[in-house]
Amino acid sequence: MGADSTTAELYNFERPPLLVVISGPSGAGKDALIQCMREQSLPFHFVVTATTRPKRPDEVDGENYIFVSMSEFADMIERQELLEYAVVYGDYKGIPKRQVRDALASGKDVVMRLDVQGADTVRRLATDAVLVFLTASSEEELVTRLQARQTESAEQLKIRIATSRQEMKRLREFDYVVINRQDQLEETMAQVVAIIEAEHCRTHPRRVRF
DSSP states (O other), rough: HHHHHHHHHHHOOOOOOOEEEOOOOSSOOOHHHHHHHHHHOOSEEEOOEEEEEEEOOOBBBBBBBEOOOOHHHHHHHTTOEEEEEEEEEEEEOOOOOOOOHHHHHOOOOEEEEHHHEEEEHHHHHOOOEEEEEEESSHHHHHHHHHHHOOOOOHHHHHHHHHHHHHHHHTGSSSSEEEEEOTTTTTHHHHHHHHHHHHHHHHHSSSOOOO
């Protein structure tokens, strides 16, 4: 009788959707990781962040980011449409609240990329979120990647490097750390997907509420 009851419980086991936050310092490869996951047609909802930052030549509006003006972003704040927002290197970035709630309500796991400051905000709003800290194999590699992007002035680059050093000190605030080694992006993606699968195997599943 007990065995039958346990078996029935197993087959009716819930898999509530997860809220997965990919964070880490600049140069860690957060955008590249999300793009790699998208290309694999994984059954996740990838949150598109709203930002006032100018669009880079290789970016697509509505896919990489939702590019908005300062006025439009202010309206989103006034209407309380953002789950969290912050100033990141002089530009505003925010997570559309409805986008996240609708995806979770549909039963999909939600994956979002955030800076370390934003991840801290989400952790306080949704304590059952899964927080993954992405980084390079060394500080030297992070700096090399930032320099190779050639998207910032020398002063801006100096600020990013200094900020990255401070963000690395907060690594232990996260549930997992994944090292995104140079030219091993697919392996990095496999580790993140494995984390998500393992979380779905918990006997006490996370239940995201905010």
